[in-house]
Amino acid sequence: MAEAPPPRGDGVYGPKFPGKPLSMVILGDSSAAGYGVHRPRETPGALLATGVSRRLRRPVRLHRLAVVGSMSSGLPYQVDAALEYEPEVAVILVGGNDVTHVSGRATAVRHLADSVRRLRSIGCKVVVGTCPDIGAIQPIKPPLRWLARRWSRQLAAAQTVAVVEAGGRSVSIGDLLGPAFEADPVRMFSSDRFHPSVEGYARAAAVMMPTLMAMLGEDDRAPATGADGVRSLPEAAHEAARAAGTEVSAVKVDGRERGPAGRWAQLRRHPWFGEPRLWFGHRAASFGGSPVPSVSGRSAAGAVGWTPADHQAAAD
Template identity: 40%
Template sequence: MTSPARTTAKAAVRTAGVSVGTYVVLIAQALLARRRIGTTTDRPPSGNGLYGHDLDGDPLRCLLLGDSTMVGYGMKSVDNTPSALVGIGLSHILGVPVQIHNESFVGARSSDLQGQIDAAVDLKPQLAIILVGANDITHQVPAKRSARRLGAAVRRLRAMGSEVIVGSVPDFGTIKPLPVPLRTVCRYWSRHLARRQTVAAVEAGARVVSLSDVLEPLLLLKADALFGDDRFHPSAHGYATVANFLVDAAVTQWRSSVVRPHEEAPLEQMTLEEAAEWAVDHGGTQVAPAPRGRRWAAVLRWRR
């Protein structure tokens, strides 16, 4: 992610039809938010490598793609990065070694996914996990275009023989440095993109896990503990929370498609549009392709 301050009043006017007065307010709030959040050139330690090396079997090759949230922006210890969290989680639950290769980078948008895949072609990933979209919002990339690029990346990965997990863009309304009405506009934009991402990714063959508000219930108890010093990127606890949802979705997908592909999972089915709408309102929901056809989805609801 980069600063949400780049979500300018122009984007707000296009998406929410705000007045000229609100336009001016949004510009001022965006500049203030940029100052509050700031940036850093510090890079977290690389978490690439083999996890569960003492386990039997061939390593599961897992590719991580996306932006700073997948990089682990702000973390000082490798153990707190998504690479390590996903690698440890997958190897522990699946009982096999996991080779993690992370091609994500700070500031990445959906348009960068193809280049990240190019850089990992030799890996021949069996599993890919994607977190992207926040920078599409801050750079005012139309949601339809952003989702289309995500879908293209998923289709390419599927053609390479990889199972794909996508974490939809989080709800920007939970970001405290964004004042109202800027926060309201960003919430609308992020939820709109999350719907588009869900439809495009599932149509392309991915399992999508909604990250819309997965941190929000915990904020009532943990306050700022789930956000880092900039109050925009996750803290170590926040990264662990997000990683848990991604690992759970990855394990579910791997077991249902690779380990036990012929077993019918007792999942609820609804139209893809209905599933995308539900997922936006209920973080942790998993949406996957359904046997009934292209416009249907299998839904696994998360019980809080």
């Protein structure tokens, strides 16, 4: 049942790889916790930790501190706990509950910005998945759907500006699941028709992986061209809020961080799950003599490896 608490998924991913585990934390609300899935390996944290471990060929120690139902006001407490683990990379997914609870946008953004600054102050790299488009969720009917979409985009744009100014990178989640829901609602959403399914979480994780890897020094993407490129940060934030899967990061132009309209920002649009770039299947490994399923581009099961719980079950 989707109402069951999500599995935690904490532990070491890629334990067969050499080296000290990379410390990774995931913060935020139910979208970060993985509400609606049944297995640890299906949670967003596990998907991302598995992908990072495979790409870096290095173990990753994951700590999930996200809380189901949390708003941005809950982030300071999650960061307090995260700092005890001395994280090297942090993923934050938050904003949906701020929209559904009609909390103050300025206050929500301030909590997020402060959280990013605190993590950056210890050298932790931070990527934030901005507020999803609540108006894309089918159980919400017009005219509330239209208002929810507007509020979601406004919050996502404000989050983007705050995150980049604080030293992090943002990736827009937007209506990532909206079109897919209409085509196959059973597949993309959990039984409550509000939270994502395993496939839905895999889609969100897939668009965040390129940014995560770029921050960790594994950026093999082609130079930004065409619709991608440099904008003022407010303009980039506005565009990203309307195009799911768009990364926004700080950039210098002629050696300067700011222009007439404020800080310069780089836009990059990432392929969605099912498009040619397959981040999770890269350098597939095997664990305990059992092969990890190769990613098909659609199956979330193929996008993840074994979790610490799986290793224990196999040992038993």
